[in-house]
Amino acid sequence: MRAIVLHKPQDLHVEEREVALPGPGQVLVRIERGGICGSDLHYFRHGGFGAVRMKEPMILGHEIAGRVEQLGRGVEGPAVGTPVAVNPSSPCGICSFCRTGQPIHCSDMRFLGSAMRTPHVQGGFSEHLVCRAENAVPLVSGSDSAAGAFAEPLAVTLHAVGQAPVYGGRVLIMGAGPIGALLVLAARYAGAREIVVTDIQEGPLAYARKVGADRTVNVADHPSAMAVYATNKGHFDIIFEAAGQGETVSNALPLVKPRGAVILVGQGATAEIPISTIVTKEIKLSGSFRFDREFALAVDLIGSGRIDVSPLLSDTLPLVEARQAFLLAGDKSKSMKVQIAFS
Ligand SMILES: [Zn+2]
Ligand SMILES: [Zn+2]
Structure with missing residues (x-):
């Protein structure tokens, strides 16, 4: 599969990577759309933000949607073929913050495409992604992956x-x-x-x-x-x-x-x-930092049409034009939300 890999600031390439197989409790998602976020742009321009710095190459991206392609052992759903938005946030579930209802502040958080921990958590700007089954949130019928990729920033x-x-x-x-x-x-x-x-x-x-x-x-x-x-x-x-x-x-x-x-x-x-x-x-x-249960709410509001995000999608570029997509997303005089089409 191909993935958008950042090596150091401005040094962004579309590269070949192995497709992983979904393990127990996981699913394999074929990614269709990925929205470029302000934090992706921070990595692209400066290699990080605040105290967070990239120390190794990283696949960017955390605003993603696609279709379930394969289920890991013991996983009952979402069924193969289901359109999903991928929740990029995976709190550990057992630390003191998780256990007291504050998973946003998880001390062992894995967030897609984030250099907050080392090794970095690789992101979702790739043709395939393995994630926890519960992180693949089915889109309400009627919403497509372009709208689904807005679930993350809307949840914020x-x-x-x-x-x-x-x-x-x-x-x-x-x-x-x-x-x-x-x-x-x-x-x-x-x-x-x-x-x-x-x-x-x-x-x-x-x-x-x-x-x-x-x-x-x-x-x-x-x-x-x-x-x-x-x-x-x-x-x-x-x-x-x-x-x-x-x-x-x-x-x-x-x-x-x-x-x-x-x-x-x-x-x-x-x-x-x-x-x-x-x-x-x-x-x-x-x-106010990231989101928790608001992700499922965002998927629901987008899918039911109660929130229409479509006016904010300004540009969609193919994967091979990833670099141009990042440059365009960084120019607010020319774009709003820029998405990359993976398939
Ligand atoms: Zn984002
Ligand atoms: Zn935790």
Whole structure:
């Protein structure tokens, strides 16, 4: 089979790899679509993010969907041929965090295409992938693998909107990349009263409007346009930071109401934050990382049509053009979500 392997920053190749056989409790999935994520781009550009660094070649990718091709011993399903989204998250199930209902914080987490542990967990950008049977989540009839490959990033945003009560609230989303745009859909589903989205480029904001943002603001072109939201101690009940910029975090503080929440979803930045604003306005500042049971919810919402992710798929490139796909995904003026077609 062919796989997309990153050796070091910018050094990305489509290479031949052995197809593994599914062991007990596992299935073999033939991958059809893979979405390029911000974290894949971090590896591609810099070899990692934050403290995470690649130390060996790694197959990238964790937003994947395909079809079950073979069952391991003792596995009853999903049946061969079933279209599935692959949940890339495999917590150990036995550590202290797993046993206390916090598998996201598993101390022995295996997450596809992640260099957080060594040897790295190889990713899902390959024509075949062996995974635990329970990680192959059947797509609801009607959804295809292109939509199925959105289950992972949508799950990230469903987890984020679960961090604070969005229902009836005024929501600001800072950063209109794929996660910011999916946050529009997730916040609307969760009952937001008003959704405003900011970015520094026009292209992503057009996508945010397409999926239902009430207002978008290009803060590069109109740096003072947000000042109206800072009057009378702030306007928003909840602000999601999805730009991964330290500056955005401090820009959020004047805009959130007293006792409002600022949820950080973007990663990798460091920030200088005016702590006194957080203290005096009693702002709740918290992070949101990956997802857990929201993966199955994302598959269900996509499949039932209650959340339509299709406007966010901007480009689909064949496997042989993997490098071009990564370059395109990194150019937010030209793309939103870029997927690779494996078959
Ligand atoms: Zn992702
Ligand atoms: Zn664990």
